[in-house]
Amino acid sequence: QVQLVQPGSEVKKPGDSVKVSCKAFGYTLTSHYMYWVRQAPGQGLEWMGIINPSGGSTSYAQKLQGRVTMTRDTSTSTVYMELSSLRSEDTAVYYCARGTWLRADDAFDIWGRGTLVTVSS
Amino acid sequence: QSVLTQPPSVSGAPGQRVTISCTGSSSNIGANYDVHWYQQLPETAPRLLIYGYNNRPSGVPDRFSGSKSGTSASLAISGLQAEDEATYYCQSYDSSLSGSVFGGGTKLTVL
Numbered sequence: 651q652v653q654l655v656q657p658g659s660e661v662k663k664p665g666d667s668v669k670v671s672c673k674a675f676g677y678t679l680t681s682h683y684m685y686w687v688r689q690a691p692g693q694g695l696e697w698m699g700i701i702n703p704s705g706g707s708t709s710y711a712q713k714l715q716g717r718v719t720m721t722r723d724t725s726t727s728t729v730y731m732e733l734s735s736l737r738s739e740d741t742a743v744y745y746c747a748r749g750t751w752l753r754a755d756d757a758f759d760i761w762g763r764g765t766l767v768t769v770s771s
Numbered sequence: 772q773s774v775l776t777q778p779p780s781v782s783g784a785p786g787q788r789v790t791i792s793c794t795g796s797s798s799n800i801g802a803n804y805d806v807h808w809y810q811q812l813p814e815t816a817p818r819l820l821i822y823g824y825n826n827r828p829s830g831v832p833d834r835f836s837g838s839k840s841g842t843s844a845s846l847a848i849s850g851l852q853a854e855d856e857a858t859y860y861c862q863s864y865d866s867s868l869s870g871s872v873f874g875g876g877t878k879l880t881v882l
Contacts, residue, residue, distance in 0.1 A: 685871065694773065695809075695817065695860055697871040711870055745816055755804040755864035756871075757822035764816055
């Protein structure tokens with residue numbers, strides 16, 4: 651069964667970094683792009699960036715440039731999203747989502763359950 | 772302010788048909804990038820509903836359909852059911868931003 655597994659939650663302090671994992675099951679990691687999307691409490695979906703697990707190339711939302719890093723470990727079929735210099739506004743559910751066709755205008759056909767990151771002093 | 776504009780809410784009675792609009796610009800929908808739609812139930816991850824204007828993944832009822840014209844797209848839901856009550860998001864790619872963009876979401880209430 652194709653699925654993406656994420657940890658349930660993380661609690662961090664302002665200024666900390668968080669690294670969220672996303673492990674892929676049921677398909678070959680390198681055959682699809684992986685995306686990260688976040689959702690603040692009561693808010694809409696925000697695209698954070700993309701990683702091509704095949705070569706490791708990445709592209710990030712302008713708003714997060716300099717604070718976000720996406721990496722992958724093909725030996726464990728896992729991608730990671732690290733966000734640094736956390737502030738309260740980064741409190742959100744962070745989702746990984748699989749792209750469908752290796753295209754810029756991919757749809758996101760498989761989603762992880764999300765990781766709630768809470769930033770609080 | 773989202774790059775793609777959706778109405779905050781729509782409503783309809785069971786059995787009725789509702790549509791949700793998604794308005795973009797020449798750098799996203801108008802540039803012929805695909806538009807996709809997602810359904811999000813409370814406290815759950817989004818689910819792909821429609822991809823590439825009007826294609827449904829396996830398991831999505833044919834009551835859901837998509838369309839596109841110019842710089843806008845629409846999601847139509849016919850034969851409204853109580854289980855359709857959710858928030859719906861449109862998504863596309865924006866060449867000016869070099870990334871995917873979402874609409875702000877539309878909350879559907881089944882009366």
